[in-house]
Amino acid sequence: MGPFPVHPHHGSPFTGTRGQRTIRLLILLSLTLLVGSSAIGQAQPSRKSQVRTLSMTGFYDAPQPLPAGKPGDLIRSESFDDYDLPLSVNVVRILYHSRSASGQDVATSGVVLLPAEKKAPSGGWPVIAWAHGITGVARSCAPSLRRNLGHGPFLSMYVNLGYAVVATDYTGLGTNFRNAFLDAPSNATDVIASIPAARQAVPQIGSRWIVMGAAEGGLAAIAVAQKENEIRDPGYLGAIVISDIASAKGMLAPPSSSIKLTSLAYATKTVYPDFQPSDVLTEKGMTLYHAIEQTCSDLGSISEPSVTESVKSSWHENKLLLQYLDRSTPAVSLTYGPVLMISSDYAPSTAEAISNMCRLGDQVQWLHYPDVDPGRVIGDSVRDQIAWIEARFAGRKAARTCAGTP
Structure with a gap:
C-alpha cells in the first residue's frame, strides 16, 4: 500500500438557499464547458462581441524608466467593461510591480473581478487568486487581452458566489518585458504580488485569500504555497491545484x-x-x-x-x-497551509507528486475524477472546489490524504 489511500471522490449535495444557487451555477458552468459558450453570462445581459481578443493599449506600457517599487506596489489601475462577462461582474485592470525570473523589478498586468452593485461583507471580499495555464510568450498572449479572460465563465461563477478574483497575466504577457514560459517560481511571485496591488486598486478587497491554478498554472499554485512557507502571510489560507500535475520537464x-x-x-x-x-x-x-x-x-x-x-x-x-x-519541479520543499489537488483518475505524475508532498509533511488532499479531459475535470470538481474554499474561509480544518495522518 502506498503512502496515501486512493479513492474516487463523490461530493455531497448542498442544501439551503446558497446551495440551490450553487446547483444552478453548476448546471450553467457545465453547459459552458460542454458547448464552449458563455452560458453563465447567458443567464443575464452580457457584454457580447464576436472578436476574441482586445487591442493592446497604453495601459500595458510600463513607465520608462520604471520607478523603483516593491512587489505588489500598484503602478496604475482602470475600470474596464469590454469583456464578455456577465453584468454582475465588475472588472478593474491593474499594472503593478513584481520581480522577474532573474530577480529584476518589472511591471506585471492583471485584472480584478468583483461583484457589481453589492456591498462588500465586513472585512472585505474574500479573494481567489487565479493562476492561469500557458498561453504563449508574446505580449498579446495576456489573458486580460482576451474578451473572456480565458476562463471568464468559470471565474464569473466565483464572483457571483461572493468572491473577488485576482488574475495576473504573468510578467511579459501584456507588459513589455520578456516572459518566462512555464516558470513556476516567477509566476508564483506575480500571483503573490497581485494581491496587495489589487487591494490598492480596490479597497473593498479583504486580506484573506487562496490561490487556484489550472493546467500548467497548477505549478504556479504549488510554488505560491512553497513561497508562503517563508513569507507566512497571515491572510493566505491555502491552494487548489486543478491539474494532472507534473514537473515542467514532465509536461x-x-x-x-x-x-x-x-x-x-x-x-x-x-x-x-x-x-x-x-x-x-x-x-x-x-x-x-x-x-x-x-x-x-x-x-x-x-x-x-x-x-x-x-x-x-x-x-x-x-x-x-x-x-x-528544474526551477519548476514541484514537491521539493514544504508548502504552507492546506493544498487541494484535483486531477483525473489516470494521473501517475500527480500520484508521485503527492507521495513526495506527503513525505515532506505537506497538508495535502487529493480528489480525482474519472474523466481524463482537463476541461471536464475542472467542471466535474466545482462542487468540491466550492466546499473546500468555503471551509478555508470559515476556519475549518482541512482533510489530509496521506495515510497514517489525521
Whole structure:
C-alpha cells in the first residue's frame, strides 16, 4: 500500500438557499464547458462581441524608466467593461510591480473581478487568486487581452458566489518585458504580488485569500504555497491545484509540441542570457521562435512544423535548458497551509507528486475524477472546489490524504 489511500471522490449535495444557487451555477458552468459558450453570462445581459481578443493599449506600457517599487506596489489601475462577462461582474485592470525570473523589478498586468452593485461583507471580499495555464510568450498572449479572460465563465461563477478574483497575466504577457514560459517560481511571485496591488486598486478587497491554478498554472499554485512557507502571510489560507500535475520537464516530455519546446527555449533565454536558442533549435525552429515572439499560437496564425523539424535531437542535453526546467519541479520543499489537488483518475505524475508532498509533511488532499479531459475535470470538481474554499474561509480544518495522518 502506498503512502496515501486512493479513492474516487463523490461530493455531497448542498442544501439551503446558497446551495440551490450553487446547483444552478453548476448546471450553467457545465453547459459552458460542454458547448464552449458563455452560458453563465447567458443567464443575464452580457457584454457580447464576436472578436476574441482586445487591442493592446497604453495601459500595458510600463513607465520608462520604471520607478523603483516593491512587489505588489500598484503602478496604475482602470475600470474596464469590454469583456464578455456577465453584468454582475465588475472588472478593474491593474499594472503593478513584481520581480522577474532573474530577480529584476518589472511591471506585471492583471485584472480584478468583483461583484457589481453589492456591498462588500465586513472585512472585505474574500479573494481567489487565479493562476492561469500557458498561453504563449508574446505580449498579446495576456489573458486580460482576451474578451473572456480565458476562463471568464468559470471565474464569473466565483464572483457571483461572493468572491473577488485576482488574475495576473504573468510578467511579459501584456507588459513589455520578456516572459518566462512555464516558470513556476516567477509566476508564483506575480500571483503573490497581485494581491496587495489589487487591494490598492480596490479597497473593498479583504486580506484573506487562496490561490487556484489550472493546467500548467497548477505549478504556479504549488510554488505560491512553497513561497508562503517563508513569507507566512497571515491572510493566505491555502491552494487548489486543478491539474494532472507534473514537473515542467514532465509536461514537455514526448509527445510534446514544437511550439511548447520553442517557447521553452525563449524562456530559457529570458532567465539565462548566455543561452543560445540555436543550440537546440533548427532553422525551422528559429523561424518559429521569432513567430511566437509576436503572436499566440492558439489564434491559428502560426504554422507549426513537427518537433523533429524544429528541435535538434540533443535539445534535452542542454545544461542551461535543463537548469531552467528544474526551477519548476514541484514537491521539493514544504508548502504552507492546506493544498487541494484535483486531477483525473489516470494521473501517475500527480500520484508521485503527492507521495513526495506527503513525505515532506505537506497538508495535502487529493480528489480525482474519472474523466481524463482537463476541461471536464475542472467542471466535474466545482462542487468540491466550492466546499473546500468555503471551509478555508470559515476556519475549518482541512482533510489530509496521506495515510497514517489525521
